[in-house]
Amino acid sequence: MKPAEFGKVAVMFGGDSAEREVSLKSGAAVLAALCAAGVDAYAFDPHDQPLTQLREGGFARVFIALHGQGGEDGKLQGALDLLRMPYTGSGVLASALAMDKWRTKLIWQASGIPVPDYALLDARNSSAATDFAAIEARLGLPLFVKPANEGSSIGISKVSQPGGLAAAYAEAAKYDPLVIVERFIDAGEYTIGIIDVAGVLQALPMIQIVPAGEYYDYQAKYLRDGSRYLCPCALPETRQKELAEQALKAFAILGGRGWGRVDLMLDKAGSAYFLEVNSAPGMTDHSLVPMAAKAAGIGFGELVLRILEGARFG
Numbered sequence: 001m002k003p004a005e006f007g008k009v010a011v012m013f014g015g016d017s018a019e020r021e022v023s024l025k026s027g028a029a030v031l032a033a034l035c036a037a038g039v040d041a042y043a044f045d046p047h048d049q050p051l052t053q054l055r056e057g058g059f060a061r062v063f064i065a066l067h068g069q070g071g072e073d074g075k076l077q078g079a080l081d082l083l084r085m086p087y088t089g090s091g092v093l094a095s096a097l098a099m100d101k102w103r104t105k106l107i108w109q110a111s112g113i114p115v116p117d118y119a120l121l122d123a124r125n126s127s128a129a130t131d132f133a134a135i136e137a138r139l140g141l142p143l144f145v146k147p148a149n150e151g152s153s154i155g156i157s158k159v160s161q162p163g164g165l166a167a168a169y170a171e172a173a174k175y176d177p178l179v180i181v182e183r184f185i186d187a188g189e190y191t192i193g194i195i196d197v198a199g200v201l202q203a204l205p206m207i208q209i210v211p212a213g214e215y216y217d218y219q220a221k222y223l224r225d226g227s228r229y230l231c232p233c234a235l236p237e238t239r240q241k242e243l244a245e246q247a248l249k250a251f252a253i254l255g256g257r258g259w260g261r262v263d264l265m266l267d268k269a270g271s272a273y274f275l276e277v278n279s280a281p282g283m284t285d286h287s288l289v290p291m292a293a294k295a296a297g298i299g300f301g302e303l304v305l306r307i308l309e310g311a312r313f314g
Contacts, residue, residue, distance in 0.1 A: 001305075001309050003037050003039045003040075003305075004040075006039050006060065006061060006308060006309075007040065007061065008042070008057070008058050008059045009040060009041040009042070009059065009060065009062070009063060009308065010041075010044035010054055010057075010061075010062045010063070011027050011031040011034065011042065011043055011044060011062075011065055012027070012044045012045075012062050012063065012064050012065060012066055012071075012076075013027020013028070013031075013044075013045065013065040014046070014047050014048075015046055015066045015068070016046075016047050016070055017066070017067065017068030017069045017070050017071060018068055018069075018150065018175060019151055019154065020047075020068075022067050023065060023066050023067045023068070023071065025283075025284040025285075026065040026067065026282050026283040026284050026287070027043065027065035027066075027283075029283050030063055030283050030304050031043055034305075036301060037301050037305055039305075041063070042057075046070075046076070051079050051083065052083075054083060054085055055083060055085070059085070061086040061087065061088075061308065061311040062086070062087040062088065063087075063307070063308050063311070064076065064077075064087050064088050064089055064280050065280065065283060066280060067151055067282065068151050068154075069099070069149060069150070072089070072095050072099055072278075073096055074092040074093065074096030077089075077091055077092045078092045080313055081313050083313075084313055086311040086312050086313050087311055087312070088258055088259070088280075088310065088311045089257070089258045089260065089280050089307075090254075090255065090257050090260065090279040091255065091314065093254075093255050094254045094255035094257065095279045095280075097254045097255070098256065098260070098276070098277040098279040099149050099151075099279070100148055100149055101146065101149070101276050102120055102148045102180060104276060104277065105180075108250060108274060111253050113246065113250045113253065113274050114272060114273050114274060115273055115274055115275075116184075116185055116265070116273045117139055117182075118139070118180050118181060118182045119135045119138070119139060119180075119181040120148075120179070120180060121169055121173075121179040121181060122177060122178055122179075123173040123179065124177045132165040132169070133162075133165075135165060136159070136162060136165050139181060139182075139183045140183060140184075141160060141161070141162065141184075142158055142160040142184040143158070143165065143168075143181055143182065144157070144158055144159075145157045145158075145159060145165065145168035145171075145172050145179060145180070145181050146182065147172045147175040147176035147180075148176050148180050149175075149178065150176055154175060155171060155172045156172070157171055158184070165181065169181070185265035185266070185267050186267055186268055187265075187267050187268045188265065188266045189208070189209045189211075189263070189264075189265055190206055190208050190209065190233065190263070190265070191207050191209065191261055191263050191264070191288050191292075192204065192206050192247040192261065192262045192292075193207075193260075193261050193289040194247065194248065194251050194259060194262065195258075195259045195293070195303070196257065196259060196310045197306075201251065201252065201256075203244035203245075203247055203248055204289065204292035204293055204295070204296050205231050205232055205292050205295040206231070206233050206235070206243060206244065206292075207233060207288055207291060207295075208230040208231070208233035208234065208235075209227065209229060209288075210227060210228040210229070211227045212227045229288070229291055231291060231292060231295045232295065239270070243272055247262040247274075250274050251277055254277055256277060257312075258307065258310045258311075258312075259281070259289070259306075259307050259310070260277055260278055260279050260280075260281060261277070261281040261289055262274065262276075263275040263277075283304070289303070290303060
């Protein structure tokens with residue numbers, strides 16, 4: 001599509017979630033790229049503007065650069081469907097499932113997609129005391145503890161010492177009552193970006209993440225330099241192809257469309273364990289999908305135009 005054919009575009013970013021600051025950075029980068037390409041694009045922060053202004057303002061489509069709850073969990077997508085306003089990325093069901101790490105795991109397990117061993121804790125269930133020691137013993141240390149419905153590593157802790165699970169659980173429960181306790185996979189973190197090319201989902205080059213700190217936390221993702229990103233990664237090409245096909249399957253099983261990112265870990269035996277899908281990945285200067293696209297010869301400006309071209313509702 002030519003830039004003028006997109007019509008008036010709302011780049012939606014900011015919002016009210018715990019990931020607001022990240023979203024502001026993503027949205028600013030997307031808006032700048034669209035404007036530089038000649039698209040009639042404008043900032044739209046639902047924190048300050050009701051969605052009804054999309055129709056009143058004559059917008060033709062929405063580029064979603066909102067992260068976290070209220071942006072990529074299906075709620076916004078449902079509202080835009082009711083407005084019959086085309087938007088980027090996945091629809092209601094896929095967005096809701098991808099945001100919910102527990103239900104993602106359930107669907108993947110039923111579909112043969114491997115996931116790490118885990119336990120689910122529910123802060124709303126106060127009828128019985130949680131035996132944190134038993135969970136530590138069953139899953140082994142170290143453990144990762146994370147809110148089931150949150151992104152950008154917000155609320156995540158790594159538990160390396162016996163007795164540390166209770167405090168990590170309390171921290172995660174600040175962000176979501178459902179908390180996942182996950183067995184640590186010990187040999188590398190990887191991510192695979194996915195984009196729609198002429199109606200067919202395709203995997204971007206695989207990235208290995210080598211965090212500067214103990215693990216790839218919020219600071220490493222957005223604020224601190226020092227982490228290394230290996231793209232192309234050191235895995236054999238045949239193995240990368242296998243994992244890309246598995247990532248595409250994992251994305252499609254949830255109903256993903258348009259674009260996204262699938263995160264996974266490998267253990268020392270080379271076995272893969274899938275963690276989650278990001279249905280509206282970051283687009284900051286530290287973000288992984290633009291990095292993978294660049295390795296595939298797709299510049300940032302071309303990437304945002306491709307994503308925008310796939311906007312749809314329903």
